[in-house]
Ligand code: FES
């Protein structure tokens with residue numbers, strides 16, 4: 321196929337430490353290839369178990385062409401199914417969340433139970449066997465209450481990530497969180513531009529005055545080390561351990577889910593990501609005091625968490641089409657925290673709501689410039705190191721994808 325040969329050439333031409341060529345943000349062929357190989361075949365954060373406490377509770381999670389129903393079954397288990405009817409393929413669940421005793425396809429009324437079995441189909445001939453038409457299952461892994469799904473046949477192993485992150489998960493009590501608020505931000509840009517923007521803080525000072533007042537990521541190394549030392553000195557007495565796992569290169573651990581964990585100091589006087597820097601919700605997990613830091617978790621290419629000492633913000637960047645994506649944000653607090661008493665929803669959302677709207681604007685402007693005939697790949701700064709790693713991983717994954725496409 322000519323397009324595969326062309327993509328292969330293009331992949332080889334990319335210069336390490338420089339932004340990608342235009343076609344990576346404009347070509348339908350590249351978009352199609354990366355959907356299966358880079359995005360939907362990987363693990364994606366789709367929600368928290370606390371969102372599904374009762375039998376029949378379900379959430380629907382959609383990424384590009386794929387959609388999954390995650391449901392609590394009669395046996396109190398969580399299962400994930402493709403939201404695709406086995407009759408003629410209609411979407412079955414049109415709502416984003418709810419509670420059902422059964423799933424009834426809106427097109428011709430085939431009915432599935434909570435385990436995905438087909439239980440009723442009108443006017444089918446005698447040889448029709450309902451057992452052969454259950455919903456397709458979708459891979460799911462639950463890590464400390466975090467639900468990850470993958471639409472691929474062979475998703476990478478989560479074992480190494482789960483084992484390595486056991487300690488940080490416990491520290492923040494991820495199992496005992498609840499979703500206090502959730503919001504989806506549509507972004508008219510290729511999904512990679514949104515992820516790249518999330519991964520670098522070169523833009524933070526000019527784009528995010530509120531964020532830049534509290535987060536120290538845009539400081540130069542020397543100044544950052546100073547505030548970092550201050551936090552490290554307080555960490556232990558606040559119930560936090562000094563752990564760091566840089567984003568693990570997928571190439572180095574083929575078949576394993578890439579992930580990362582690190583904790584970074586906030587500016588002095590900031591306890592958490594709130595308007596006045598003061599605590600905003602009850603301490604999470606094993607935490608007993610504010611050490612003045614916030615932790616970053618990353619899983620694969622599109623799922624991230626920022627864990628403050630009293631709340632967690634989850635970010636998922638999901639493609640919708642080639643130049644349209646969404647940023648889905650989850651604000652999580654301790655399960656027993658009471659809204660209006662222990663936390664104020666609007667205050668909880670304040671920082672990342674304004675920050676994400678600002679990000680949306682700069683990402684859309686970025687896409688507009690990238691679409692121009694004058695766009696040229698440009699060099700990354702030292703502050704775009706994580707983005708550079710992501711691009712390296714992306715190119716390596718795409719090279720493998722092209723190889724298997726040409727072999728097939
Ligand atoms: S497509 Fe679902 S019942 Fe026909």
Ligand SMILES: [Fe+2]
Pocket residue numbers: 517518523524527528675679
């Ligand atoms: Fe930003």
